[in-house]
Amino acid sequence: MRAMKLQSGARVAVAGAGALGSAAALRLARFGFRVTVFDPAPLWANASGVAAGMLAPMSEALFDPPSREHLNLMRRARDLWPDFALALDIELARSGVRVEGRPAWRDEVLARIRALGAPETTYIAEDWRLDARQALSALRAAAQEAGAVFEAVAVDAFEPGALRLADGRNERFEALVLATGPGARDGTLAPETAHLAPIKGQILRAPCKGGADLPVIRGEGVYLAPGASLAIGATMEHGRDDLAPDVEATRSLRAAANALRPDLDLEGAEIDVGVRVTTPDGLPLVGWSRKPGVLLAVGARRNGWLFAPLVADLVAAYLTGDNLGSDAEAMNARRFEASKS
Numbered sequence: 024m025r026a027m028k029l030q031s032g033a034r035v036a037v038a039g040a041g042a043l044g045s046a047a048a049l050r051l052a053r054f055g056f057r058v059t060v061f062d063p064a065p066l067w068a069n070a071s072g073v074a075a076g077m078l079a080p081m082s083e084a085l086f087d088p089p090s091r092e093h094l095n096l097m098r099r100a101r102d103l104w105p106d107f108a109l110a111l112d113i114e115l116a117r118s119g120v121r122v123e124g125r126p127a128w129r130d131e132v133l134a135r136i137r138a139l140g141a142p143e144t145t146y147i148a149e150d151w152r153l154d155a156r157q158a159l160s161a162l163r164a165a166a167q168e169a170g171a172v173f174e175a176v177a178v179d180a181f182e183p184g185a186l187r188l189a190d191g192r193n194e195r196f197e198a199l200v201l202a203t204g205p206g207a208r209d210g211t212l213a214p215e216t217a218h219l220a221p222i223k224g225q226i227l228r229a230p231c232k233g234g235a236d237l238p239v240i241r242g243e244g245v246y247l248a249p250g251a252s253l254a255i256g257a258t259m260e261h262g263r264d265d266l267a268p269d270v271e272a273t274r275s276l277r278a279a280a281n282a283l284r285p286d287l288d289l290e291g292a293e294i295d296v297g298v299r300v301t302t303p304d305g306l307p308l309v310g311w312s313r314k315p316g317v318l319l320a321v322g323a324r325r326n327g328w329l330f331a332p333l334v335a336d337l338v339a340a341y342l343t344g345d346n347l348g349s350d351a352e353a354m355n356a357r358r359f360e361a362s363k364s
């Protein structure tokens with residue numbers, strides 16, 4: 024592993040301005056690195072801008088099998104949010120999640136809750152949420168205030184000391200933080216991205232009746248998350264990384280939503296599309312690549328918002344040589360490599 028420790032004032036490039044790249048940029052700029060974030064896409068035009076914004080360890084452990092093993096790690100990630108959000112004026116909705124649906128299905132969910140050692144109730148108080156777009160805007164503004172610069176251009180290649188941009192420029196940077204979500208998976212920037220797989224997600228947005236402080240409703244194959252609009256999500260289309268809205272693929276989502284709320288008119292609902300990217304165990308790759316000078320922060324599956332403060336702390340700890348803490352190994356960027364030396 025090409026570990027390195029940089030001094031305050033070193034130039035660090037971040038590829039990707041989603042939740043992970045923006046949170047890392049903020050943390051690094053505050054430490055005193057000279058940070059530039061490169062991303063050709065407009066703000067919000069990524070999975071981070073499409074997400075429902077749930078910070079939901081228990082729901083994820085219940086409804087996304089790869090996350091079942093990671094409940095306590097996800098809870099520790101969630102617990103970093105109150106301080107992180109407060110400093111950025113990001114509002115956390117703590118109205119929880121209510122499980123609704125057929126009695127037999129609810130019983131099945133209760134059995135899963137019991138197996139996870141949690142209070143056996145269909146109201147999950149421990150899951151929170153935020154408004155993803157407001158949070159992404161707040162992160163970018165805070166990172167800029169701390170000195171980070173955002174440039175609308177893609178990163179093409181990196182060797183220690185030499186960053187090549189898609190517009191042909193070569194710039195001097197000492198390290199590259201790779202936070203490219205589903206982008207850059209051909210191994211050019213870091214070979215470990217070969218372990219990432221895309222999952223297309225479509226989410227419907229309908230007018231939200233009632234306040235954003237109501238609980239999320241979790242049904243069989245669907246959630247209804249109140250907010251600026253009602254977010255009805257989300258499809259899990261494994262292996263797909265296109266952004267084309269596909270009404271056909273949202274049929275079962277619509278049916279599941281209408282089974283819970285027959286009066287919900289989804290004819291005019293907007294479809295938002297994002298691509299998540301996952302590792303085989305569902306946790307992100309965070310840490311040094313085999314490629315010198317490249318630090319990965321990618322592959323957060325359905326939990327990029329949940330993990331953003333934890334990943335940002337880890338990125339900072341890797342770059343400053345600080346104590347990595349007990350969760351670093353589970354996310355080690357090289358854990359799927361045959362040889363880690």
Ligand SMILES: Cc1cc2nc3c(=O)[nH]c(=O)nc-3n(C[C@H](O)[C@H](O)[C@H](O)COP(=O)(O)OP(=O)(O)OC[C@H]3O[C@@H](n4cnc5c(N)ncnc54)[C@H](O)[C@@H]3O)c2cc1C
Nearest residue numbers: 039041042043071075076077178204206224297327328329
């Ligand atoms: C429908 C849906 C619902 C979701 N709901 C939730 C939820 O409720 N809670 C939660 O925690 N998570 C949720 N997620 C998952 C979450 O959105 C992702 O895990 C998270 O957004 C990943 O953030 P990221 O910064 O890694 O990647 P992204 O947000 O995908 O950002 C990556 C950025 O990298 C840029 N990029 C790519 N290649 C390059 C390059 N070569 N150079 C420079 N920039 C590049 C892209 O333009 C993009 O802006 C949801 C996702 C979807 C799709």
